[in-house]
Amino acid sequence: MGKSSSILATIALVIGLGLGAFVIYDNFIALPPTTPPENQWYDFYSGSYFVPSSESWSTLSAITTDFNVSSGQAVHFLFIGQVNFDDSSIPDSYIEIKFSLDGYFLDYPKIYEWRYNLDSTEGYRMSVSLQHYNSTITPGDHSIAVMIRGDSPADSVRDFSLFVQTFN
Structure with a gap:
């Protein structure tokens, strides 16, 4: 025992x-690591931004955000919005969204949404989000913008926001 x-x-x-x-x-x-509030930038726009008819890139200027990165920091971008394909737009239309960092397009990630031959009297609406993480960004002042293009001026992006956060 x-x-x-x-x-x-x-x-x-x-x-x-x-x-x-x-x-x-x-x-x-x-x-867990803590992120002080001064390392966060947020902007939003409540309303509609209609797609230019030329299929050229246009800036969602309402939420272009300037931010600062210190040495050794990484950055996270988050865009959230709603894509609206209007019922009067052409049957096969698209909207493409991507980030522009300091005037240079980030080819990935991107949003590419299209309406393919949809017969609807109410149009077509969806929520979209786009995020990007960059751990190799250089220290200093930067600017992030959201770029949009499409092929029907009746289509739009509405009620969107942009969140930027830097951290160690």
Whole structure:
């Protein structure tokens, strides 16, 4: 009886020490990184932005955001909005959305939504989001813009927002 009690006591001790070490690590050592509020930029636009009819790129100027990156920081961009294909637009129309960082297009990621031969008296609406993470951005001042193009001036992007966050 004494031998089995000492084995059980040893097992309980090992489990208790392991659990205690996990609690200490989880609550005191492995704290999640914090991002101060000054490293976040947010802008939104409530309304519609209609697609230019020339199929050329146009800036959603209402939410172009300037931000600063310190040495060793990464940046995250998040665009959220609603794409509206109007019922009067051509049967096969598209809207393409991408980021422009300091005047240069980021080819990926991008949103490419299209309405293909849809007969609807109410049009076609959908929520879209576009996000990008960049860990190699150079320190300094930068500007992020959201670019849009399409082939029907009746189509639009509406109620959109842009969130930028830098962090270590």
